[in-house]
Amino acid sequence: MDAGPWTALGGLGWFLLLWVVMMAAMMFPSVAPTVALYARMTKARTPLAPSAFTAGYLLTWTGAGAVAWGVGAALSHLASDALAWDGGGRALAGTALVVAGLYELTPLKNACLTRCRSPLGFLLGSWREGSIGGLRMGVGLGAWCLGCCWALMLALFALGVMSIVWMAFVAVIIAVEKIATLRRSLITYGTAALLVALGIVVLIDPGAVPGLTIPGMHDMMMM
Numbered sequence: 773m774d775a776g777p778w779t780a781l782g783g784l785g786w787f788l789l790l791w792v793v794m795m796a797a798m799m800f801p802s803v804a805p806t807v808a809l810y811a812r813m814t815k816a817r818t819p820l821a822p823s824a825f826t827a828g829y830l831l832t833w834t835g836a837g838a839v840a841w842g843v844g845a846a847l848s849h850l851a852s853d854a855l856a857w858d859g860g861g862r863a864l865a866g867t868a869l870v871v872a873g874l875y876e877l878t879p880l881k882n883a884c885l886t887r888c889r890s891p892l893g894f895l896l897g898s899w900r901e902g903s904i905g906g907l908r909m910g911v912g913l914g915a916w917c918l919g920c921c922w923a924l925m926l927a928l929f930a931l932g933v934m935s936i937v938w939m940a941f942v943a944v945i946i947a948v949e950k951i952a953t954l955r956r957s958l959i960t961y962g963t964a965a966l967l968v969a970l971g972i973v974v975l976i977d978p979g980a981v982p983g984l985t986i987p988g989m990h991d992m993m994m995m
Contacts, residue, residue, distance in 0.1 A: 773934040775984035777857065777865040777974075781844045790934075791837035791943070794829055798943040799917065802950035803829065804820035806891035806913060813895065814906065821906035828910020829917070831854040836918055839930070845918035857987040862978060868930035869971030876964035879933060888950050921946055930974075 773779070781787045782789055807829075812820040847855060855861050887894050894916070925940050931938040949959055971992050973981055 773933045774985050775934070776932045776935075776987040777930050778844075778855065778861055778987070779929075779932055780848075781841050784838070784841055787841050788837050793836055793841075794939060795833040795837070795952065796830065798831050798939060799829075799833070799921075801943070801947040802888070803917065806894065808833040809846070809891045809897055810906070810909070818902055820903045823912075824903040825910040828912075829914040830910075831907075832911050832918060836922070836925075839909040840925070844867065844929075848989075861987070863975065865910035865930040866971045866975030866980075868926050869873065869974060870968050871971075872923040873964045873967030873969075875969065876960050876967070882922075882956075882960075884916050885949060886957070887916045888913075888920050889956075907908060910930025910986060920949075927970075932985055934981070935985065 790833060807826055812826050814821040855857060855864060870875070894913060895909070898909055898912050900906070924945060928938055928942045931941075945963055948954075948965065952959060970981065977986055978986055
């Protein structure tokens, strides 16, 4: 299914199904400590609360996926030729990666990452009782996570949203940012530099990026 940068997203239902499965797989390593801590804190009183908490988290990302699909569908309808790889698609992919790298250095990214890296702090600061409360807390955690990771998701679209290689690449970055014990500044600047460099290479010589599927190249090779 990997057609490279700006892979066609298909129908809304199909895309959201794949999107939710992908988010669960990519985000689980980084969100698991928070879910586990919440489960221990609520197990005796509200056994279903952890499931509601997880559902709320995925609900936020489902909404983000629907927005992404809507933007992609609108752009495909309004400017499909202009955004083809040989048109503006390549420049857009490289620019998206550079933007993702620069976002790593913003105060908003730092604020969202701070909340995501402190499971206990988040839970105590947003505590709600019961399963409905757990659902609301999960939605809230998902919102902080979205603020932290939306630019990395944009980078994934720019590299190939259906590529297992790039999914793993982004998932590793997310996990390292949220759970690594290294200094945050080292991780932040390292991630920013990596994404900006990747964007520049895509702009200059996309064929030099390992694992990147160039749109149209596979069909040409088959012919």
